[in-house]
Amino acid sequence: MKITKDFLWKQDMSVNDFLERLGNIGFQSVELKNASDLIVKMKSSGAKIYLTFTSNMVTSGLRGFFAQLIKLNIPQVIVTTAGAIEEDIMKAFGEKFEIASFHSDDVELHERGENRVGNLIIRNESYMKFEDWINPVLKKLYHKKNRWSVSELLKEIGLELTPKEGNENSILYQAAKNNVPIFCPGITDGTLGFQLFMFQEKHPDFIIDVVQDFKNIIFVSNHDEKKALIALGGSISKHHALLSGLLNGGFSYALYMTTAHVTSGSMSGATTQEAKSWGKIKDDSDAVTVIGDVSINFPLAMCNALDVLKNRNLLNES
Amino acid sequence: MKITKDFLWKQDMSVNDFLERLGNIGFQSVELKNASDLIVKMKSSGAKIYLTFTSNMVTSGLRGFFAQLIKLNIPQVIVTTAGAIEEDIMKAFGEKFEIASFHSDDVELHERGENRVGNLIIRNESYMKFEDWINPVLKKLYHKKNRWSVSELLKEIGLELTPKEGNENSILYQAAKNNVPIFCPGITDGTLGFQLFMFQEKHPDFIIDVVQDFKNIIFVSNHDEKKALIALGGSISKHHALLSGLLNGGFSYALYMTTAHVTSGSMSGATTQEAKSWGKIKDDSDAVTVIGDVSINFPLAMCNALDVLKNRNLLNES
Amino acid sequence: MKITKDFLWKQDMSVNDFLERLGNIGFQSVELKNASDLIVKMKSSGAKIYLTFTSNMVTSGLRGFFAQLIKLNIPQVIVTTAGAIEEDIMKAFGEKFEIASFHSDDVELHERGENRVGNLIIRNESYMKFEDWINPVLKKLYHKKNRWSVSELLKEIGLELTPKEGNENSILYQAAKNNVPIFCPGITDGTLGFQLFMFQEKHPDFIIDVVQDFKNIIFVSNHDEKKALIALGGSISKHHALLSGLLNGGFSYALYMTTAHVTSGSMSGATTQEAKSWGKIKDDSDAVTVIGDVSINFPLAMCNALDVLKNRNLLNES
Amino acid sequence: MKITKDFLWKQDMSVNDFLERLGNIGFQSVELKNASDLIVKMKSSGAKIYLTFTSNMVTSGLRGFFAQLIKLNIPQVIVTTAGAIEEDIMKAFGEKFEIASFHSDDVELHERGENRVGNLIIRNESYMKFEDWINPVLKKLYHKKNRWSVSELLKEIGLELTPKEGNENSILYQAAKNNVPIFCPGITDGTLGFQLFMFQEKHPDFIIDVVQDFKNIIFVSNHDEKKALIALGGSISKHHALLSGLLNGGFSYALYMTTAHVTSGSMSGATTQEAKSWGKIKDDSDAVTVIGDVSINFPLAMCNALDVLKNRNLLNES
Secondary structure, three states: OOEOOOOOOOOOOEHHHHHHHHOOOOOHHHHHHHHHHHHHHHHHOOOEEEEEOOHHHHHOOHHHHHHHHHHOOOOOEEEOOHHHHHHHHHHHOOOOOEEOOOOOOHHHHHHOOEEEEOOEEEEHHHHHHHHHHHHHHHHHHHHHOOEEEHHHHHHHHHHHHHHHHOOOOOHHHHHHHOOOOEEOOOOOOOHHHHHHHHHHHHOOOOEEEHHHHHHHHHOOOOOOOOEEEEEEOOHHHHHHHHHHHHOOOOEEEEEEEEOOOHHHOOOOOOOHHHHHHHOOEEEEEEEEEEEOOHHHHHHHHHHHHHHHHHHOOOOOOO | OOEOOOOOOOOOOEHHHHHHHHOOOOOHHHHHHHHHHHHHHHHHOOOEEEEEOOHHHHHOOHHHHHHHHHHOOOOOEEEOOHHHHHHHHHHHOOOOOEEOOOOOOHHHHHHOOEEEEOOEEEEHHHHHHHHHHHHHHHHHHHHHOOEEEHHHHHHHHHHHHHHHHOOOOOHHHHHHHOOOOEEOOOOOOOHHHHHHHHHHHHOOOOEEEHHHHHHHHHHOOOOOOOEEEEEEOOHHHHHHHHHHHHOOOOEEEEEEEEOOOHHHOOOOOOOHHHHHHHOOEEEEEEEEEEEOOHHHHHHHHHHHHHHHHHHOOOOOOO | OOEOOOOOOOOOOEHHHHHHHHOOOOOHHHHHHHHHHHHHHHHHOOOEEEEEOOHHHHHOOHHHHHHHHHHOOOOOEEEOOHHHHHHHHHHHOOOOOEEOOOOOOHHHHHHOOEEEEOOEEEEHHHHHHHHHHHHHHHHHHHHHOOEEEHHHHHHHHHHHHHHHHOOOOOHHHHHHHOOOOEEOOOOOOOHHHHHHHHHHHHOOOOEEEHHHHHHHHHHOOOOOOOEEEEEEOOHHHHHHHHHHHHOOOOEEEEEEEEOOOHHHOOOOOOOHHHHHHHOOEEEEEEEEEEEOOHHHHHHHHHHHHHHHHHHOOOOOOO | OOEOOOOOOOOOOEHHHHHHHHOOOOOHHHHHHHHHHHHHHHHHOOOEEEEEOOHHHHHOOHHHHHHHHHHOOOOOEEEOOHHHHHHHHHHHOOOOOEEOOOOOOHHHHHHOOEEEEOOEEEEHHHHHHHHHHHHHHHHHHHHHOOEEEHHHHHHHHHHHHHHHHOOOOOHHHHHHHOOOOEEOOOOOOOHHHHHHHHHHHHOOOOEEEHHHHHHHHHHOOOOOOOEEEEEEOOHHHHHHHHHHHHOOOOEEEEEEEEOOOHHHOOOOOOOHHHHHHHOOEEEEEEEEEEEOOHHHHHHHHHHHHHHHHHHOOOOOOO
16 A cells, blocks of 8 residues: 655755655656656566657657657657657757747737747748758659658658758657657648648659558557557547557557546547557556646656666667 | 626527527636637638537537538538548448446456447447448549549548438538538548558559648638638647648638647647737637537537528528 | 437527437536436435535626526525625626636736636726625624624625615525525635624624534534535535535535546545545435536536426426 | 757756756746746745645645745745645644545445545544544633634644654644744634534534634735745635735735636636736736646745755755
């Protein structure tokens, strides 16, 4: 029987010490500690880890952390959305995303060419730079072949980022370098979609083959392999990883972090519990759901897990 | 200046009368009344209405309502997700979705082949029937041509539903019959994706062209046309409609209904206010956000709007 | 087995017809229908009904509805907060509460003497009128006796509202007239608390006896009596009703309507399920929780229940 | 202009270093960093700090942290609820609160005499011990005098805890020892209320004077004094502190941490922004709202603030 213990401050605590104490508080605190322990278990067990996230987490400063995790061999599969791809590339150019306010004057922002995502701002210029850059890349790739699955395309784009920008913190770059496939089943849902369309207008035989990528995500693993899922936020990225896991025998471990609740029946709010009814998560799997802002909860649980893994010599940096 | 008025019950009120009174309460009540008024305004103005919804709303009984709205010429453009397509078709076969509990025993459900979505259940058999049905359809379509944009494909699938099932309440059927395009940028994110992959294995030149469909959604409207958006829930369906609207000069009217909140910076929780900073919604547009369960709020606002439109002879049934 | 049915609009539906259809949708819709059915069951069974609400619901237009329900003999016990008392009285004077916006300029509002509650406004003048009125009332009551339990005091205040204001829509007036006690365990938490303190400064032997009122709420019922709870929102009002029910053998029926979620362990988000572990709600009781805005959900469920009760001749108006 | 920076893990980070990085992420992360900075500012400015919390936070392991903060001279005023008082005393006896699951079998728990609060459990025995202990204390106090304001009573109860239990982690004990008044405007809303009623039955002239305590909380500060508020969760405790601050010229600094949202117009979800319209918070005050689980966010922001204050020699332990 686990019991609550009085949390006490100690001067200059480490994140490790802090999380240890958090594990005795209750409500979401203990779930967060369980989340951190589960990540350690995923990695220790040798499971193939799928990491999914939504584009707003790339808008935020978590983007560099995701890249670092790939470098540290934590996730072996990434599933995300078009916006995440675009913004990772913008940041690779050095584009700056402002931290503003949830209560900005949006009409004024629009006049200044500033686009708001919660309390963050992306400027029109960042989109323009992305568009200018992506076109020659598409042309180059088209000359190699005319039909691309999404994950293949994203790998090539990642490799394009390498020498010129030298950006260590790019998700696409680190994924390409470390052979971690990035799946993006909704690849056209962004300005990238617009660029692909413009390119196809000139080159009608240019094909983005999303069906081929379904095969790729299925064959990224198999029934016998132990699989683990870290799903940050909801959306198509969470669902797509779950679906591919389901078709491969289900996940042995699953961690969901989200602000959504079960009560509306949405995918974002669906719990690890519900996923068991589908076989998306094995009945006997370790599963944790932490409700709250991912921008706080994920770094906290993950940094602690990395410290533990490092101490146990389970962290093999690339 | 609008003021709160004491809500009073009157025997056997109509939905109309009820909503009129709701408009004087405050908090989300008044927003719901504003939502209903805005729908009337959208239709009266002759705007092209985009309706987006997530798959869980098709799991629920709203599916027949969406089909009816298409029949009533309310939306001219639909954007949704793969799950919505699949479940609409299952229901067209007469498959039953059980209303159960949010607190079911999920391991037991899994053993019975029952998959939970909030307090609803989809049986494995429903998926099997879908799979058995879709394959000959794909074969038939492939013999017409080998490269399909998503909305083209969905139209043909809708037409397939017509004579055999005769289901008036199918979204795909009504959309096909009434020339309302259905866009689904994440078409492979469901069992449909698996079926498409299996089909492509046998017919490698079979192509689902998502890039082509980006063109289609752009050309479904133009800058000069007045556009309106009804976004139910969040996800890729909401974002994709907003994106295509942005590229076409923005929406003049926008209604969001969601359970998500702005505080995490997610697309699901993003308000009509935030969308103005992007130009997704015109600065001077009428925009309403209603926070709460769409399964209650949407039928309430929409039924009232339909009554008003009917009374004003603005409802032209197909 | 209950299954989802396609919701369809029919011209000029009644609230009854609408709710019947809502009961086949799933997610919170079916819970709302269950809520309405449960209210009918509460009343049909002859249970003593406790109604609790927070002050923001009185700020909104639900105030007149609560008064009407008392008149219709629905609740036999009321538990609420100080703000609810004050605002009911202000409205009895004819004070107007503006419906504004969630995004007001609060500094500007402050300069104008306008106080915001979500999208509603209470003017300083309304508070001043309340203060001017309450003082002579306190003096009059003090001359009767110097020690008052809260519910006794509120009854006398309700009777004071009678002839002069003649306000049919006042909760305090209808409660006093119909012998429905109003409990308010946090009576000093409002401007009323300030007035009571000012009065006590002049009359040090003036006592508000909250302990005596604990006796009163315990003796408002007994173990053998069937009890039912309708808790709107959370806070001390919900908890106090539950506590008094627990001490009297628990509630046989319970309906919670709230926007809060279980995940933080708060009283506002605590479900009817959790209450069973305490014996606050009997293990075999009928219990429903509806998540969403009370300003929409409560009138919808309640109006339907009133129609049903009226049709069954179970509604005895006072 | 502040911009997002890529968050990166570094081995064995301190909480300080971690929070510094969190401040560059966006969404609630940056708000949490702002919250921590604001606490430092409150203390550095010499403001009188009001700390409010709900009872579930005492159920959790935050109870010892609150006691430690009192010892460290952080809050000078406490406002809380009856449950918090009771559970602090139970823990002072060494009663253990189990960490269980949000998905417990509540009927089974009830049979075992276990009461659930989210994922925590309080056993019936803990309540019984509380009841056995409080009665002789009430008798002893009654013999001193028959009329007690709440904060006076709580101070005496705190002093009773001192020698026998010697519990350093008790809120009541530390508050009594350090002359920090504890206000509890809803003192009867708990088993304590039941005990007070039983005692009054035998001693009818025993009075808990809540009106007197309104005076006490008003005179705990004055218009000229700089005041700061840390409100954890919502409820009567948050509102009462705000009310007393309003009557004293408003707070210069305010920090809200809550899981509730603005959209329902509730006190729990009301933001620091809204409070400005009332004058509860000064127009030019520093105000931060962090949305999320207090059991994670408060220790994180507060521990960092304590480290900073310690380093600046601004922490004067008692």
